[in-house]
Amino acid sequence: MAKHPVSLKVNGDEHDLLIEPRKTLLAVLRDTIGLTGTKEGCSTGDCGACTVIVDGKAVTSCMVLGVTASEKEITTIEGLASDGELHPIQQAFIDTGGYQCGFCTPGFIMASKALVDENPDRSEEEFRFALGGNICRCTGYTKILEAVLQAAEEIRTNS
């Protein structure tokens, strides 16, 4: 089947690629571009491990065809730190121990980033509900929530 030319803007870098239409954005990020920070968990949209931010919105990249992401701004976990300094959400996950095996962490961090970018002024209950699309198989939810609340607090204070 014919490959399609796409121009993916990932973490500020442009990647001009020829990809098969059946490749998901997740597969293109990991296998073609080599950004393996984004994880494949269930591959059916249930676990949120593959969450990336496309044009400011958190999406499950396992459900997106790579060809449809052309020309859109994509941010993955690799794009959060700048000049060697971690994003407040990344730092908060470290400070609180908001990860165990770490597999769900990139997805949780990207979903959390989109939430605090949209509105850091959410209650604990609202964050809990809004992160319902991310699953942690180590069940470390208490620490994850602590991390998100700490980061939201920090972002509120600094904004």
Place this chain on the structure above:
Amino acid sequence: MKSFEFFEPTTLAEASNLFAKEHAQLLAGGTDLVIGMKAYTETPASVVSLEKIPGLTGITVDNDNSITIGAMTKVREVELSNDIRQHHTALAEGASEIGSIQIRNLATIGGNIAHASPAADTVAGLLVADAQVNIASANGERSVPINELFTGPGQTVLKPGEIITQFRLPNPASGSHYIKHKIREVMDLAFIGVASAVDVQNGVIEEARIGLAAVAPTPIRATEAEDLLKGKRPTPELLQQAGEAAAAATSPISDLRCSAEHRKEMVDVLTRRTLQNALDRA
């Protein structure tokens, strides 16, 4: 995933012609199709994306208070729209029940309806909004009331090449409410979904609409229950009669998730509950 040819037409006519071909499938948000293709339950020869066609997204309010929702509007936008929350609360509530935020940022209202799942979360809200479904093809346009769109699970009256373009919601009812009966707060499929919408004038129910999902081969309106309510003052007894009439209108199945008897019983309970909440909001 099997290989397929991928098209991104920029006009509806072009999309319709491509979609009319054998083994062609439309791509809206992809949250059903891409998963289906990975599972090999969907093996289209060609996939026609609607994303590049202008005019299919957005929510607009017209002078007469009717609202038009483009079929490619993201479910998350429907959920957060102030106009929908205010005038078609049951629809906004239904939209907020789909999957997760990540999925609602991808999924479209047109896809939720065209997929024709009897359990679709936006369908009960569209039923009680009395929505008209605008449909386009290379041969022209037509409009179908939402309660006449579905013919069976996964089946609609759409002909080859026909594409849902918009939902038109006429002048809204004054109060509505949707309840999804489920186990998990998010990422769950409805056991049943019930929406009610009412108009009340001087303490009398002028208009009542009840939409039911996942209780029959297609989503349905409980018209006998609606007729019981019209022209009467709301009382607990009246709501009970309406709940019983709504339950009688259903033909649910038993499956792994719950029994037909439970579904029927819960239609009764949730019809009363959504009616009461709709009345409180009216």
